[in-house]
Amino acid sequence: MGLREPVILPHLQDCGSCTIRHRAVCARCDSDELARLEQMKYYRSFEAGQTVIWSGDRMDFVASVVSGIATLSQTMEDGRRQMVGLLLPSDFVGRPGRSTAAYDVTATTDLLMCCFRKKPFEELILSTPHISQRLLEMTLDELDAAREWMLLLGRKTAREKIASLLAIIARRDVSLNPRKSGPIVFDLPLTREEMADYLGLTLETVSRQVSALKRDGVISLEGKRHVTVNDFDRLLEVAGDDSDGGYPV
Amino acid sequence: MGLREPVILPHLQDCGSCTIRHRAVCARCDSDELARLEQMKYYRSFEAGQTVIWSGDRMDFVASVVSGIATLSQTMEDGRRQMVGLLLPSDFVGRPGRSTAAYDVTATTDLLMCCFRKKPFEELILSTPHISQRLLEMTLDELDAAREWMLLLGRKTAREKIASLLAIIARRDVSLNPRKSGPIVFDLPLTREEMADYLGLTLETVSRQVSALKRDGVISLEGKRHVTVNDFDRLLEVAGDDSDGGYPV
């Protein structure tokens, strides 16, 4: 695990051709606003496993995830860790008006982030409602997700937790690669330990419950990470969720 | 528990003399903006125990809590319930751009809310950065609180959960009635069951752990609700929090 320095890249691409252009914090910006964002942006890339920033560290940028997956987590003094957010492409990191990181941010996969220097970004959003409105919308979505996760952490059994996580990943996968139908297949982006940190479990319990879901035919496994969901409704049922596939927008 | 209709009140007071004027969503508004808010506002009051709105119901207003305490909670089909937010005076309820309630909202104490008709409010925030900026700030605070709660729900023991809740209530109490020093004294605004719903526990476990904290001298009790915290640092230690009273702003 050679902890190389993160790579800082100059202008990789212009905003117009950016893959997250229509979903990120800049989604509503017009070309003039984009031009101003271009002036304060730079790219950083991290390898899987690298720490982007530690909780409490000075943080003089905010950023969007361009590609890859990162996690937000909190750690108690004795080492207990709880993941409090999963950052997917287009998700936003950092808080305007705050100078230090509130959470540990870790690259789970190789990660590319589009960073904005904080000071100019803060000034820009004061004069650019398109950005603050989009940021508000994204923050409200995150708050909803956090609250749904609170229900999972506080009230669901280990089996339900695992099923819920698989359902969330499966859903995201379907929305990215619209499926012709048939079983949903994907690779788990998280290790058993990361799943445990996310779900408020131990890695042993995660492993056991994944095996149990496989044994019960809810999922199939090839290798440790490649998952096939044969019956999505069955999975939702096991997750304890409303089975009416609909979820709030 | 006579479930009377909530009382809808005409203009109770003008914004200028409102007790939450400087902390609520309207905190940054100038007199012109306040005047526009006045036109779309009305007050509603609820008795302790009343439901403000059920998850899924149509919700054609957003609101600020003026006085009293309300809770946000989610319920699974089999009845398991998790509280996902506590609404104190100046806190905001509802989401611009969403037509139905995402959570059950319940008045824990007698409650007074300052409601804004949603449609005009949505239009107003598009043209009033002062409001959307303040709303963003408040939403980010809520997100931080939700994430702190995720750590509690996922990783803390029952004893730590109780101590954490008491610490939060004690802190709020101190900030409202700055203490001359000496022990912190307050009344619990929640029943044991509500505490359990908040903490992801059963009411029996809550009762047992409260008794244990009392037995161990961390707190004293008079009656069921009146709590004395003799040593706040000790309480924080039991809560598993950093003992350096500082918490992020």
Place this chain on the structure above:
DNA sequence: CGACGTGTTGATTCCTGTCAATACTCGTGG
């Protein structure tokens, strides 16, 4: 090959949930 990271499985412990009995407080009504 051997070390290391990752994952699985088993044995056991123990914390919390579940079920149940009992107090206490507060209205209501005979």
Place this chain on the structure above:
DNA sequence: CCACGAGTATTGACAGGAATCAACACGTCG
């Protein structure tokens, strides 16, 4: 005035689910 019931809270006995401790399997990389 007291009986009664409802709501709230405490406590005990017991069961069960997840954590803990431990051994082992698998794949990769030097």
